[in-house]
Amino acid sequence: MCKYRWMPIIFLIGLTVSSVNCTKVQKRSIPAESNVTDVEQSVTPLDVLIYTGSTSWITVENATNEAKSALGLLETNGIRAAITESEEKLRTWMTETTANSIVNVCIIYGVLPSTIYAAGNTQSDGSVAENWIETTDGDTIMNLADYFGYYSSDGTPNYKAPLQNLMDLPKIDINVEHFENLQMYVTESGRTLTPSLVDFESDRPFPLEQLGSEWYAEKMFASNTGDIQGILADPVILRDGNRGRIAMVFQTHHKDNPKGMVAAEIIINYLLAK
DSSP states (O other): GGGGGHHHHHHHHHHHHHHHOOEEEEEEOOOOOTTTGGGGGGOOOOOEEEEEEEEEOOHHHHHHHHHHHHHHHHHTTTTOOOEEHHHHHHHHHHHTTOOOOOOOEOOOSSOOOTTSOOOGGSSOOOOOHHHHHHHHHOEEEEESSSSSSSTTTTEEEEEEHHHHHHOOTTOOOTTTTOOOOOEEEEEEHHHHHHHTOEEEEEOEEEEEEOOOEEEEEEEEESSSSSSOOOSOOOOOOOOTTTEEEEEOOOOSOOOOOOOHHHHHHHHIIIITTT
């Protein structure tokens, strides 16, 4: 009979593990380490702001580590950057840098904060995020990990609509059902501009054939063919004519990619290259 005494405990352990594995959006539940730079600590305007308050397809802790890696490389190269867990501070910064005639970059980890794009797609047009990328500044939202904006920061599923609404392309779909573990090969631009990037398997590469209006692939760092003739790309920078950009970097499901280093290299060597 002694062996049965353990059954309730085993059940509770299994329930806990199951709950953790089913959690899609992760939010910080422990205090940030003291060396994380927040936007309020910055005394000069920021070129780059990295949001780590909530994540998907990457833990908050791993995203913070990747953000620190990016931050260190950016600062070493004279780029003003910070990490924030506050979506309110992200909104304020994005509002202040809209149409300022300077290229700014926002990095997110699979989650589109509700302060810059309303949860549940309740503001499909004219969001803070959309206004930010629709000027001729060339501002860039760079998404790492999960499908761009699939979830909001409060856990509300936005599904595919954020990408469609921000790009004003209602049929854009990164095809969740069929794109898994697709091999991406580094392009010539990738080898030149992102030395930390190597061939890898992407779970949400962007289908370039779906681009329309004035959107085009401005720079492909890796594709399914290893060149600019590929039809799937990740990492890739998409641009709306002479306006803003959406970049996708390592859209992978809890995979060990050098997300921070490659994101920083794209910014240093291309987006903010002097």
